[in-house]
Every structure is written in C-alpha cells, then in structure tokens.
Amino acid sequence: MKGFLSMIGVLLVFGVGFSPFLANYLWDDPFLIMDAPWFRPLIYTGFALIFLPGIIGAFFGGVKVKKGAPGVGIITSVQQTGTYVNNQPQVKLGLTVTKQGEDKYDTALTTIIPLTSMAQFQPGSIIPLVISEKDKKKVGLDLKGQVSQTDLQALMNEQMVKQGVSPELMEIAKTGEQAYAKVLDVTPMGEAGSNKIKLQFTLSVTKSNGDTFNVTTQKDVFSSQLSKLQQGSIIEVIYSPQDPSKLVFKTQVSEAEVQQAFGSSRS
Numbered sequence: 001m002k003g004f005l006s007m008i009g010v011l012l013v014f015g016v017g018f019s020p021f022l023a024n025y026l027w028d029d030p031f032l033i034m035d036a037p038w039f040r041p042l043i044y045t046g047f048a049l050i051f052l053p054g055i056i057g058a059f060f061g062g063v064k065v066k067k068g069a070p071g072v073g074i075i076t077s078v079q080q081t082g083t084y085v086n087n088q089p090q091v092k093l094g095l096t097v098t099k100q101g102e103d104k105y106d107t108a109l110t111t112i113i114p115l116t117s118m119a120q121f122q123p124g125s126i127i128p129l130v131i132s133e134k135d136k137k138k139v140g141l142d143l144k145g146q147v148s149q150t151d152l153q154a155l156m157n158e159q160m161v162k163q164g165v166s167p168e169l170m171e172i173a174k175t176g177e178q179a180y181a182k183v184l185d186v187t188p189m190g191e192a193g194s195n196k197i198k199l200q201f202t203l204s205v206t207k208s209n210g211d212t213f214n215v216t217t218q219k220d221v222f223s224s225q226l227s228k229l230q231q232g233s234i235i236e237v238i239y240s241p242q243d244p245s246k247l248v249f250k251t252q253v254s255e256a257e258v259q260q261a262f263g264s265s266r267s
Contacts, residue, residue, distance in 0.1 A: 065140030070151040071099040071129040073109075073139065078121060081110065088112050093121065097139060098155055099131050107137045128152070173248045176238040181205040181247075183233045184214070192220035199229070205237060205244065215245045225251055 077094035084090065093109045109129075113121050121127070128147035132138040185202040192198040200218045207213075221229060228251060229235065239247035 065130050065132045065138050068130045068132045068140070069099060070142070070147040070155075071097055071131040071139065072147075072152065072155055073097050073127050073129045075121060075123050075125045075127065076106070077123060085112050088114050089118075091121065095127075095129075095139065097129065097131065097136070099136060100151075100155055102136065105136070107139060109139050109141070111141060168246070169248050172240045172246060173238055173250075176240050176247070177208065178236065178238050178250070179205050179207050181235055181237045183229060183231050183235065186229065186231055189218060195223050196220045197223060197226070201229070203237070203247075205239065205247070213244055215239075215247065217245070217247065219249065221249075 073093075073095040075093055076096055077092075079092045079094075081090045081092055089112070090110065091113050093111070095107055095109060096104055097107055098104050128142035129139045130142050130147070132140075181203040183201060184204055187200040189198040189200055198218060198220050200216065202214065202216045204212055204214050229249075236250035237247045238250055239245075
C-alpha cells in the first residue's frame, strides 16, 4: 500500500510539474497553469503521498504493540528499510516467536534500532517480546521489562517438555532438593536427536545433611555439556525427596541450547 501511494505521488508531481512546460509550448504562457487554483494543491498532495507513508511507518512501525502477553523471539533475518529517524535506521526483523500455550510461529517486526544496539539485533539473537492479545502476529519489543525472568523460565520449561523432558522432572527441578554428585561412571547409549547424546550415569549423591546415596540414571545431554559430565566430575543435581533416584542435572544452559529451544518454527 505504501509503495502504491508513493507511485501515485510521483505521477502527480511529474504530471502536474510538467503541465507549465506544456502550457508554454501550446500557448506561450506557463503561468496559465501555474496560477490555476488546482496547481499548488496537487503538487503538495503529490509530495505528501511520496514522503508521508515512510515517515508514518517510521514513527509507528515499532510501537504497534505496547502491552500484551510475554514471549520470546529468535531473530531469523534483519533487513534495513532505507528509512532513518534521527539518524537511526528502521529495520524489519524476521522472527520465530515462542508464546506460552502456542506452537512456535514466524512473524515480522518493523522498528527503529539505535546504531549502538545493532549488534544485539542479529540473526540468532534472542529478544523478549510483547505479543498482542488480539493478533499474535503483531509483536513489539519489550522495552519496559514486562517480560520477567519467571516468564522466560516458564517458556523455557514448556519448550523443554515439548522436546521430551517429562513434566515430572520439570516439577522436580522446581521443587526438589539441591545436592552435589560425583560422576562415578558414564556409558554412551546412542544418539538422542539433534546435538544430543543419551548417556547412562552412575552417581554418588551427597545430601545437604551429609548423607550419601548412589543412583544410576539415563539422561539426554547436549554435546556441548559432555566436558562437564565426565567420570570424576562434581556436578549439581536436584533430586526428589520422595524418590531420590529421580533427579535432574543443574547445568549452565548455553546460548546454542536456548536457541534450539526457542527456534525452528514449523508454521
């Protein structure tokens, strides 16, 4: 629509602007056209149609959504529109969006990004979003910190469940007892999906009161975590007080693992 209006504006400016030359050629009097009551309004209208759509889009493209549901976006593409506001570029971000209770989906966001922040808005970057309650395709940057750490953790937990982590283990991670464990033995059991390996661990777990117990468990772990889970390593775990044999590893999540959790829309 914006391109159509700009094209009409160009035609108006050139068409009306050429008319005095035509009047001079036909009647030797260019002012016959230039003094006509319609000449200046049409010229002004043409310029307005050329420039106003871009200006309006620049000012309102990035603030379509100020309030809504929390979400997370993985930037899939970055394209400058050619428009600048106060020397700051307007960009169109391609996004894969994760919203609680929804499948991942793709959308786009046009907004103004300060030049000093462009490095934070590159393909693969993770950004917090505010998602319109009326139309989930309409999203805005979370500039006011509406997306809390609790919101992000809830989204992460939901995605982990969708990728095969049992709800029971997610509950243990939230409510279980923290402890340290020594890896006594590690046995590879085969591949477990993209960048994951199934391993069988034998652990010696030390509770907070000093008691110890041994447990054997199988886990699907990311390849990037293997160096921290070798025989003899000391790791943090969270176990169920009701059934200590059920436990989860408390490991640092890498950026690549977060991107895998929130990326790859199938829509």
